[in-house]
Amino acid sequence: MRSSYQERLDRFAQDLIVMCDTVQVIMQQAAKALLAQDLTAAEQALTLTDDLKPITQRCEERAVQLLALEGPLARDLRQVVSSIYIVEDISRMATLAKHIATTARLRHPAQVLPEPLVGYFEEYSRLAQEMTQKLGDLLTDPDDVDVAVVFGADDDAVDDIQKHLFLLLTARPWEHSTTQAVDVALLSRYFERYADHIVNVASRIIYLSTGMKPAEYLANREAAQRGERFDDRLAALEHRLGIAPQPKPHNL
Amino acid sequence: MRSSYQERLDRFAQDLIVMCDTVQVIMQQAAKALLAQDLTAAEQALTLTDDLKPITQRCEERAVQLLALEGPLARDLRQVVSSIYIVEDISRMATLAKHIATTARLRHPAQVLPEPLVGYFEEYSRLAQEMTQKLGDLLTDPDDVDVAVVFGADDDAVDDIQKHLFLLLTARPWEHSTTQAVDVALLSRYFERYADHIVNVASRIIYLSTGMKPAEYLANREAAQRGERFDDRLAALEHRLGIAPQPKPHNL
Numbered sequence: 432m433r434s435s436y437q438e439r440l441d442r443f444a445q446d447l448i449v450m451c452d453t454v455q456v457i458m459q460q461a462a463k464a465l466l467a468q469d470l471t472a473a474e475q476a477l478t479l480t481d482d483l484k485p486i487t488q489r490c491e492e493r494a495v496q497l498l499a500l501e502g503p504l505a506r507d508l509r510q511v512v513s514s515i516y517i518v519e520d521i522s523r524m525a526t527l528a529k530h531i532a533t534t535a536r537l538r539h540p541a542q543v544l545p546e547p548l549v550g551y552f553e554e555y556s557r558l559a560q561e562m563t564q565k566l567g568d569l570l571t572d573p574d575d576v577d578v579a580v581v582f583g584a585d586d587d588a589v590d591d592i593q594k595h596l597f598l599l600l601t602a603r604p605w606e607h608s609t610t611q612a613v614d615v616a617l618l619s620r621y622f623e624r625y626a627d628h629i630v631n632v633a634s635r636i637i638y639l640s641t642g643m644k645p646a647e648y649l650a651n652r653e654a655a656q657r658g659e660r661f662d663d664r665l666a667a668l669e670h671r672l673g674i675a676p677q678p679k680p681h682n683l
Numbered sequence: 684m685r686s687s688y689q690e691r692l693d694r695f696a697q698d699l700i701v702m703c704d705t706v707q708v709i710m711q712q713a714a715k716a717l718l719a720q721d722l723t724a725a726e727q728a729l730t731l732t733d734d735l736k737p738i739t740q741r742c743e744e745r746a747v748q749l750l751a752l753e754g755p756l757a758r759d760l761r762q763v764v765s766s767i768y769i770v771e772d773i774s775r776m777a778t779l780a781k782h783i784a785t786t787a788r789l790r791h792p793a794q795v796l797p798e799p800l801v802g803y804f805e806e807y808s809r810l811a812q813e814m815t816q817k818l819g820d821l822l823t824d825p826d827d828v829d830v831a832v833v834f835g836a837d838d839d840a841v842d843d844i845q846k847h848l849f850l851l852l853t854a855r856p857w858e859h860s861t862t863q864a865v866d867v868a869l870l871s872r873y874f875e876r877y878a879d880h881i882v883n884v885a886s887r888i889i890y891l892s893t894g895m896k897p898a899e900y901l902a903n904r905e906a907a908q909r910g911e912r913f914d915d916r917l918a919a920l921e922h923r924l925g926i927a928p929q930p931k932p933h934n935l
Contacts, residue, residue, distance in 0.1 A: 600862070
């Protein structure tokens with residue numbers, strides 16, 4: 432019984448990885464469509480988003496089936512419930528990437544973005560793809576929670592770009608068309624929400640693996656590191672005073 | 684055992700109603716802040732959004748506890764899983780209303796919207812509040828699925844406003860500032876996403892109550908009504924030909 436449960440749980444987890452891999456390609460193609468006015472890439476992003484729907488539905492079904500089985504342990508239950516949220520988040524990521532592709536298609540063959548702003552969106556795109564890649568890694572190896580650090584930093588970088596673009600759009604004279612302003616505002620929001628969903632998923636996985644929220648986990652990890660440094664300094668002092676053996680090498 | 688399960692399920696359902704009622708006030712205040720440059724209303728919307736967080740967390744906890752209890756029936760399981768999605772949707776609605784309030788606060792004392800566009804946002808606000816009210820009714824009486832019809836029509840109305848505003852922003856000469864264009868584009872998206880989440884929740888409740896997706900339910904209902912009309916006409920005909928008793932009154 433138990434091993435069949437585990438098997439089903441594994442198949443479910445495998446579906447999440449497939450979903451994440453698919454979204455990664457969707458975002459790749461959407462960003463290509465946006466940055467290189469590539470209509471084929473836009474169409475591919477849209478098609479792939481449709482392909483994702485049956486997997487999403489299958490995941491919802493599997494979650495209910497897993498919950499209907501008798502005797503899952505509390506930890507397994509939490510995993511299934513978390514996975515329900517994760518399916519929802521990844522599916523939203525796909526829709527947001529799809530919106531980016533749709534905007535590129537709508538304006539084709541014109542470039543959506545004003546030339547001086549292209550760099551910001553290249554950076555958005557780079558961050559989105561890197562974060563999705565890392566999310567795939569985390570889904571594959573949920574115990575490797577140290578990626579938590581990276582997600583926080585990446586998300587801050589995304590937020591910084593968004594704040595700066597909003598400032599360019601609203602607080603300074605805008606040299607480009609209103610259509611471009613509207614497109615930039617909405618596209619910027621799509622990228623930012625995309626990153627938010629990745630952070631949501633990562634937080635859930637980290638919570639499952641450690642029982643801690645990411646901020647808590649980081650604070651704990653830092654405290655542990657400070658503790659280690661303190662131990663090292665104490666050992667060095669004791670050594671100087673001749674009351675302890677050679678200190679171990681410093682590992683800052 | 685079973686009755687204690689039902690009791691917990693009821694408490695959970697009650698929390699969803701409280702969440703929905705709270706979001707209704709948040710949206711009311713946010714819309715007031717936007718349409719009447721009312722700073723106090725904006726602050727109240729922001730405070731209420733913070734107040735909602737502990738209820739949301741309690742709902743997540745309750746869902747896991749309900750699933751951990753032994754022996755829930757398949758229908759109860761589906762109800763809990765649906766409720767997990769519903770919590771997420773209502774909580775997003777609160778955040779979207781909060782964004783509306785934040786925009787109003789950011790531009791205060793200036794009016795966010797260009798004068799000629801105020802009417803569209805009054806309509807957005809009216810629809811959002813009406814839909815939220817009906818959602819509260821549906822959560823209170825989940826078997827009254829005929830509201831499904833109304834949600835579809837309301838959501839179409841919201842989408843129509845959004846399409847029209849997007850056209851005004853991007854396809855016609857824009858007479859107002861770029862900041863106003865950006866604000867209108869983002870606010871419009873917040874209202875549209877807000878309505879989407881309501882439709883999501885309604886769909887889940889209708890599916891739980893009828894086993895059908897809303898479109899399917901509507902098609903079925905229409906077919907049943909056509910069938911009734913056909914029955915009536917047949918009865919009238921039979922009556923005229925003297926082969927049946929007096930037809931029942933027409934109920935179109």
